[in-house]
Amino acid sequence: MSTLDPADSRDEEKRLRELGYRPVLARRMGGFGNFAISFSVISILSGCMTLYGFGMGAGGPAVMLWGWAGVGLFVLCVGLALAEVTSAYPTSGALYYMADRLGGRRWGWYTGWLNLLGLLGAIAGIDYGAALFTGAFANLQWGFTPTPGKTMLIFCAILLLHAVLNLFGVRLVSVLNSISVWWHLAGVALIVGALAIVPDHHRSPSFVFTTFVNDTGWDNPVYVAAIGLLLAQYTFSGYDASAHLSEETKQASTAAARGIVRAIWASWLAGFVLLAGLTFAIQDYDATRTSATGVPPAQILLDGLGTDGASALLLVVIVAQLFCGNAEVAAASRMVFAFSRDRALPGSALWRRVSARTQTPVAAVWLSVTVACVLALPSLYSATAYGAVTAINVIGITPAYAIPVLLRLRAGDRFQRGPWHLGRWSKPIGWIAVVWVALVTVLFCLPQSRPVTADTMNYAAVALAVVLLLATVWWFMARRSYATPATAAYGDEREQAELAEGIV
Numbered sequence: 403m404s405t406l407d408p409a410d411s412r413d414e415e416k417r418l419r420e421l422g423y424r425p426v427l428a429r430r431m432g433g434f435g436n437f438a439i440s441f442s443v444i445s446i447l448s449g450c451m452t453l454y455g456f457g458m459g460a461g462g463p464a465v466m467l468w469g470w471a472g473v474g475l476f477v478l479c480v481g482l483a484l485a486e487v488t489s490a491y492p493t494s495g496a497l498y499y500m501a502d503r504l505g506g507r508r509w510g511w512y513t514g515w516l517n518l519l520g521l522l523g524a525i526a527g528i529d530y531g532a533a534l535f536t537g538a539f540a541n542l543q544w545g546f547t548p549t550p551g552k553t554m555l556i557f558c559a560i561l562l563l564h565a566v567l568n569l570f571g572v573r574l575v576s577v578l579n580s581i582s583v584w585w586h587l588a589g590v591a592l593i594v595g596a597l598a599i600v601p602d603h604h605r606s607p608s609f610v611f612t613t614f615v616n617d618t619g620w621d622n623p624v625y626v627a628a629i630g631l632l633l634a635q636y637t638f639s640g641y642d643a644s645a646h647l648s649e650e651t652k653q654a655s656t657a658a659a660r661g662i663v664r665a666i667w668a669s670w671l672a673g674f675v676l677l678a679g680l681t682f683a684i685q686d687y688d689a690t691r692t693s694a695t696g697v698p699p700a701q702i703l704l705d706g707l708g709t710d711g712a713s714a715l716l717l718v719v720i721v722a723q724l725f726c727g728n729a730e731v732a733a734a735s736r737m738v739f740a741f742s743r744d745r746a747l748p749g750s751a752l753w754r755r756v757s758a759r760t761q762t763p764v765a766a767v768w769l770s771v772t773v774a775c776v777l778a779l780p781s782l783y784s785a786t787a788y789g790a791v792t793a794i795n796v797i798g799i800t801p802a803y804a805i806p807v808l809l810r811l812r813a814g815d816r817f818q819r820g821p822w823h824l825g826r827w828s829k830p831i832g833w834i835a836v837v838w839v840a841l842v843t844v845l846f847c848l849p850q851s852r853p854v855t856a857d858t859m860n861y862a863a864v865a866l867a868v869v870l871l872l873a874t875v876w877w878f879m880a881r882r883s884y885a886t887p888a889t890a891a892y893g894d895e896r897e898q899a900e901l902a903e904g905i906v
């Protein structure tokens with residue numbers, strides 16, 4: 403972890419006050435820790451492994467591998483453009499604060515609600531995925547049958563673990579995220595290395611890079627390939643965590659921006675290696691897709707390495723997913739804290755309270771895991787509900803990434819750049835990012851399988867419509883109280899007193 407010159411710390415606190423906020427969170431995270439939280443949230447051992455089975459039917463190996471390469475390039479453009487705006491506005495509110503400053507209160511309001519939906523959906527998706535893998539591990543080890551009810555209990559236990567870990571303060575979160583980086587990289591090397599060396603049979607390069615599989619029910623291969631991009635796009639989300647932790651990061655004006663970009667390209671490279679390693683090692687494609695474990699990557703490990711080897715590597719994956727979920731709870735709780743600080747949520751006075759001992763937004767942590775639990779409850783009754791949760795994550799958070807970038811482009815020379823910026827590449831990269839996000843937002847509202855029934859419907863569009871409706875209704879109720887600070891003084895003495903009372 404990097405050391406900090408006291409002058410740098412004072413400069414960051416001064417900058418935060420200029421943006422209108424009184425520093426109340428502990429600035430104890432270094433640059434590597436800031437990168438680590440986004441890398442942990444992206445978590446290739448969570449996203450790639452969890453949606454691998456989806457990818458096997460929605461385009462197959464060719465779409466998974468080439469889709470990963472293409473999506474990663476476009477997401478890097480999004481990350482670069484977002485990092486530039488983050489450098490100018492390093493606050494816990496991140497996306498919605500940027501949108502508010504660049505476009506006005508309504509832009510900030512709707513960006514915040516989209517961002518919040520995506521973050522809470524991500525907690526549900528990540529931790530429920532970890533519960534699925536835990537059930538698969540128990541199935542291999544002890545013959546455990548992972549019913550929906552049992553999986554939900556495991557999921558709730560994981561949420562509780564992550565809530566408790568986040569209550570100890572950002573220093574522990576930073577340490578765990580730093581460990582997570584090396585765990586992920588070593589885990590990918592171990593899985594790919596074992597699958598390359600141990601199995602007697604491997605698929606040919608032509609199979610891995612050219613085989614197209616369509617089990618969606620749709621006839622158009624272009625449509626199917628586009629739907630199959632969900633695997634990569636879902637995995638490449640959550641890198642705004644670096645921005646949300648900026649008020650707790652040393653030298654945040656540069657460290658948070660670098661953290662976003664580094665997390666994306668490191669995940670891009672490592673994720674491609676992981677997907678290739680898994681696909682080369684598939685023994686029986688159809689049997690893998692319909693695995694009794696409920697998790698196709700577990701079947702690949704089982705067929706290639708045997709029960710003991712598969713169990714050991716599944717444990718590596720589960721721990722990585724636990725690191726990922728813990729980092730996501732940290733990011734989401736900071737978003738809840740920041741949004742409440744600007745009085746945008748019902749009960750804001752409670753959710754913005756910060757512990758005097760740990761300087762952590764305790765109530766915001768509990769709210770985050772509780773809402774995530776509620777989002778995953780339909781999985782008790784529907785086998786397709788988990789896919790809906792992952793789509794909710796993508797449909798909520800992806801548009802929120804592009805809004806500050808679009809407003810920054812619209813602002814032109816009015817935008818005051820931070821110390822980390824793209825220079826003359828700012829506009830072309832920004833427009834590529836905006837167009838890409840617009841495309842995938844529409845794409846992931848489309849039906850993923852045919853025929854479209856209550857069980858197979860893509861509920862992402864419904865979730866998007868519901869959150870926008872709720873945001874609109876609440877806007878008319880809370881618009882008089884909601885406001886980001888307009889001046890460096892951040893309001894009057896009464897507001898300063900209210901913030902002080904929030905530290906308990």
